[in-house]
Amino acid sequence: MTMNLLKQIAGSRLPVSFYRTEDIDQVRLLRAAGLVIALVPSPSDPASLTGSPSAAQVLAVTQKGREELATFGYPESRPPRWRFRMPRIMSPAHASSRGPAPAPRETAWPH
Numbered sequence: 206m207t208m209n210l211l212k213q214i215a216g217s218r219l220p221v222s223f224y225r226t227e228d229i230d231q232v233r234l235l236r237a238a239g240l241v242i243a244l245v246p247s248p249s250d251p252a253s254l255t256g257s258p259s260a261a262q263v264l265a266v267t268q269k270g271r272e273e274l275a276t277f278g279y280p281e282s283r284p285p286r287w288r289f290r291m292p293r294i295m296s297p298a299h300a301s302s303r304g305p306a307p308a309p310r311e312t313a314w315p316h
Contacts, residue, residue, distance in 0.1 A: 207231045222262045232261040240270035
């Protein structure tokens with residue numbers, strides 16, 4: 206589940222904020238693993254490490270995080286769309302419908 210969040214973060218425009226407690230906990234795990242640089246709120250009760258955090262903000266995916274994503278094959282490498290276009294080849298019938306090709310112009314120069 207945490208790797209899914211890392212994929213989501215990597216595909217998002219950064220910085221990105223998370224407000225749900227589950228997401229904030231996952232951002233904490235990613236930050237502890239060194240996969241992201243994030244601002245994570247401290248618990249409101251530091252003695253019991255509990256309380257409702259307000260939001261976590263991910264600033265960047267680290268090099269280690271990108272390497273981890275690469276082991277999962279993310280992002281999927283897709284060839285550019287232009288490579289799939291077929292060339293425009295006109296059939297002889299279509300080319301002849303335009304009329305005959307213009308003859309080269311000759312200029313009359315005085316000799």
